[in-house]
Amino acid sequence: MFSSGALSDVKVIDLTQMLAGPFCTQVLADQGARIVKVEPINGEGMRRTGPFLADDKLRSFGGYFQSVNRNKASIALDLKNPEGREVLKELVATADVVVENFRGGVMERLGLSYEELAKINPALVYATVRGFGDRRSGESPYYEWPAYDVVAQAMGGIMGITGPSPEQPTKIGPGVGDTVPALMLAIGILSAVHHARRTGEGQFVDVSMVDCILALTERIVYQHSYEGHSPVPEGNKHPLLCPFGLFRAKDGWVSIACATDELWRELAHAFGRADLAESAECATNAARVRNAGLVIQSLEEFTRQKTKDELKVILGGRVPFGPVYTADDVFHDEHFRSRDMLVEIDHPGSQQRVTITGVPIKLSKTPGGIGRRAPTVGEDTDAILREIGMSSDRIERLRKSGAVAGA
Structure with a gap:
């Protein structure tokens, strides 16, 4: 023992x-x-x-x-x-x-x-x-x-x-x-x-x-109580925040999570779309949720052209970001050791x-x-x-x- x-x-x-x-x-x-x-x-x-x-x-x-x-x-x-x-x-x-x-x-x-x-x-x-x-x-x-x-x-x-x-x-x-x-x-x-x-x-x-x-799944209770409906699967995006989920990279997937407008502005500049940082369609989280298709398409046009390692260099430390790891990736990342x-x-x-x-x-x-x-x-x-x-x-x-x- x-x-x-x-x-x-x-x-x-x-x-x-x-x-x-x-x-x-x-x-x-x-x-x-x-x-x-x-x-x-x-x-x-x-x-x-x-x-x-x-x-x-x-x-x-x-x-x-x-x-x-x-x-x-x-x-x-x-x-x-x-x-x-x-x-x-x-x-x-x-x-x-x-x-x-x-x-x-x-x-x-x-x-x-x-x-x-x-x-x-x-x-x-x-x-x-x-x-x-x-x-x-x-x-x-x-x-x-x-x-x-x-x-x-x-x-x-x-x-x-x-x-x-x-x-x-x-x-x-x-x-x-x-x-x-x-x-x-x-x-x-x-x-x-x-x-x-x-x-x-x-x-x-x-x-x-x-x-x-x-x-653990607590949000479905308050969503049903406050909004009167039952949430359903929504793929790799979040129903209340945007962008917040998984995005395709050149060699796999990465997670990106911008829960605040400040983080969104940082991300928009990082992936070369400063025009979206303050636009009416994207400036606030509520606007981004309404226009999730535009936000996700714009972001993935960038992430699809980069490998997970390249995105790690560009986005790591600037916004909440993490590559989707396999077990092999875990064993080779110094963090876990x-x-x-x-x-x-x-x-x-x-x-x-x-x-x-x-x-x-x-x-x-x-x-x-x-x-x-x-x-x-x-x-x-x-x-x-x-x-x-x-x-x-x-x-x-x-x-x-x-x-x-x-x-």
Whole structure:
């Protein structure tokens, strides 16, 4: 476990799987929280999802699992075994937080609900992320529905304003239906831990994936309320600002964003159309939105003749500008290296070192970091159990009963 950082005195029992839950606990782990990842005896299912390294003979996990489970320790428990459930309760007694993202009712059927665990540890923060939330916070008609990233994106409204035309909604590339709720849950956990440290009172923290995407897509709510219509996909432009979006370059695409009239004037001079800076059709943002076709055509007549690198020299630093990067571009841009956003780490079973995304939250006094690769299944079982006072004899008995497993 990563032992330094601002959250080094926070212990989290992590019962999560897939992406939303593990991404949340990764964010906490990167800032030093002690994450005890509780896995089934055969490991979390996402261990078997690639990509895998060609020389990896162990196949303990692939890139997916490595990326969101760094800085964590793993214990393998059979929660269907009464002794395994007892071990979990003993772990909870020593913890600040429990995080899970099972479908509603799973933990209740195991006798491990928030209400039962709070009897053991009244200061416990019990956090969940589910597709449509938990009944404790409001009875959704979709409570029983399973959900993944694309479901949250669809019903949370973000797909409905993303795409090349009003008739063609488009999925956002990365799994924002998982990662955004994960970030919201991390904020909720830290808020609840702060309250528990101050008062001794734990609580239930509930995040719905669909709710979080609606919160992310906030403008569709006020647009509907203020204007009485439902926004639709508008391609690479913005409905309220112009120019603000993507523009074709000679070798790809670039983003340009002028949210003020001053920036527009700077841009107009930069691409050789000073006449548009103060013209009636373009002088104000409202005018530019009305005449978006003229603005975009004029700007693209310039950008199409230049490469991304050439536009970087001309526009970089003058107006908000950025080339649309591929992964290869990211790996070759010094920004990401200098900011420690590309971190090399070991991978068990391989002679290669792999690169994963670094920690974007930078704290000057208590910096987070990546101190450890993702664990193998049950790699830390014995150490975790010894830490809560179990004897070697008891650990061995639990192993023989099938309640726990080690690496």
